[in-house]
Amino acid sequence: MKNNLLARIEHIQNEIQFSGTVLVRDKKETYADASYGYANRAEQLKNEAGTRFGIASGCKLFTAIAICQLVGEGKISFDTKVTKYLPFDFLHFDEHITVHHLLTHTSGVPDYFDEEVMDDFEELWIKNPMYHLRRLEDFLPLFQNEQMKFKPGERFHYNNAGFILLGLIVEKASGLVFKEYIQQKVFAKADMTDSGYFALDSLPGKTAIGYIDTEDGTWKTNAYSIPVQGGSDGGAFVTANDMAKLWDALVNYQLVNKTLTDQLLTAHAKEEDGDYYGYGVWIEMHDDSVVKYHVMGYDPGVSFHSAYYPATDIRLVVCSNESAGAFNVMHGIEEELKLTETI
Numbered sequence: 001m002k003n004n005l006l007a008r009i010e011h012i013q014n015e016i017q018f019s020g021t022v023l024v025r026d027k028k029e030t031y032a033d034a035s036y037g038y039a040n041r042a043e044q045l046k047n048e049a050g051t052r053f054g055i056a057s058g059c060k061l062f063t064a065i066a067i068c069q070l071v072g073e074g075k076i077s078f079d080t081k082v083t084k085y086l087p088f089d090f091l092h093f094d095e096h097i098t099v100h101h102l103l104t105h106t107s108g109v110p111d112y113f114d115e116e117v118m119d120d121f122e123e124l125w126i127k128n129p130m131y132h133l134r135r136l137e138d139f140l141p142l143f144q145n146e147q148m149k150f151k152p153g154e155r156f157h158y159n160n161a162g163f164i165l166l167g168l169i170v171e172k173a174s175g176l177v178f179k180e181y182i183q184q185k186v187f188a189k190a191d192m193t194d195s196g197y198f199a200l201d202s203l204p205g206k207t208a209i210g211y212i213d214t215e216d217g218t219w220k221t222n223a224y225s226i227p228v229q230g231g232s233d234g235g236a237f238v239t240a241n242d243m244a245k246l247w248d249a250l251v252n253y254q255l256v257n258k259t260l261t262d263q264l265l266t267a268h269a270k271e272e273d274g275d276y277y278g279y280g281v282w283i284e285m286h287d288d289s290v291v292k293y294h295v296m297g298y299d300p301g302v303s304f305h306s307a308y309y310p311a312t313d314i315r316l317v318v319c320s321n322e323s324a325g326a327f328n329v330m331h332g333i334e335e336e337l338k339l340t341e342t343i
Contacts, residue, residue, distance in 0.1 A: 001337070005031055005336050006034065008333070008336045011332075012328055016328055017037070018036050018320065018328070018329055019036055019320055019321055020047060020208075020318065020321060020329075021035040021036075021240045021318075022034050022240070022318050023244055023316070024315070025244060026314050026315070031337070032333070035049060035051065039051050039207070039321065040208075040209055041219070049241065050239055051207070051319075052204070053208050053237060053304065054226075054235065054236070054297075054304075055295075055304040055319065056234045056235065056297030056299040056302045056304060057233065057234040057297040058296060059230070060232075061295050062182050062246075063167055064279040064280025064281065065255050065256060067279070068263070068279065069260075071099075076169060076173050078100040079098050080099045080169070082097045082098065085172065086165065086172065087172075088144060091144070091145040092145070093109060093148065101162075102162040102165055103268075104269040104278075104279065105269060106152065106155065106268075109159060109161055109162055111149075111159045111161045111162075112139060112161050134229040136164055136167045139227075142161075156269040156271050160234070163232050163234075167233070168232075170232065178197075178231060179197035179230075189249060189254060189255055190248070190250075192245055194206075195237060197229065197230045198230075199228055199229045200229075203237075207237055209222075209223075209301075210300065210302050211301050211321060211323075212300050212301050221301065222300045226301070234299070241317075243306050243319075247315045250264075264280070264281065265281065265293060266279075281293050282295065286340075291309065292340055293308045301321060301322065302322075303325050303326035304326050305318045305326045305330040306318070316330060316333060316339075
């Protein structure tokens with residue numbers, strides 16, 4: 001099985017020139033651990049197993065875990081009213097928005113990057129210089145005075161601004177800066193020793209630079225295409241092994257107790273295309289059975305997919321420092337191992 005899987009991954013890599021790291025394992029065995037392409041093209045430094053990659057929205061799960069921890073400590077509840085809890089002015093926000101609404105993308109709050117309005121993340125930074133966005137509060141002027149999109153609970157609509165608000169709730173409830181909270185309460189507990197919310201202008205060693213390729217064969221880095229500092233809606237850097245450790249810690253209740261973990265992994269909302277959403281995590285279901293828990297992230301110069309398959313206890317991580325490619329690799333692995341087929 002290992003040889004066939006690696007051959008399948010190699011075939012995909014040859015077809016799309018995938019750049020990144022792939023890890024597939026369960027508790028006992030590693031089925032694939034391979035890296036391709038360059039972490040730094042100019043210096044021709046290769047991607048390796050220990051390379052850190054940006055994961056964009058893939059880290060919304062970290063924010064959801066943090067919220068569940070604070071609920072477990074009694075510092076907030078899923079019914080906490082957002083506008084009454086946070087000390088900021090929200091001109092048009094509905095007073096009935098709760099933490100639960102934010103976690104499930106059903107709040108209706110305006111988004112600073114709304115995929116119904118724009119499809120190019122880089123457009124945001126023409127009028128709003130990305131180097132000003134270092135704290136969660138720095139994002140507020142991008143959406144806090146805009147109109148609601150719909151009433152809370154009315155429907156699912158993927159929303160980045162809602163997770164910025166969740167990060168601000170984490171800061172208020174814990175007394176810690178968001179990235180410090182995640183470092184102490186999530187990464188440290190999961191033994192994710194190589195992960196962090198690093199600023200683009202002070203990246204540590206063994207961190208892949210994100211690359212944006214153009215049709216004429218030229219490329220540029222994503223240094224001016226994403227916020228300089230990641231936050232509660234996206235932008236952390238992880239290694240593939242660290243992300244697999246996150247799944248280990250989550251499903252073994254090392255981060256949150258069983259009751260709250262089960263709530264995090266419950267399908268609370270459904271998108272138009274059919275996938276379900278828990279708290280910070282996508283859920284693929286066949287009939288009434290969960291086939292796959294997964295997270296994903298896309299930014300200019302970043303593509304990322306990671307999943308846990310409960311039937312086989314397999315963890316899959318695909319990190320890439322290019323704008324596309326991670327999905328192709330994940331899909332090929334799922335087909336080869338029959339991970340999403342119903343029994």
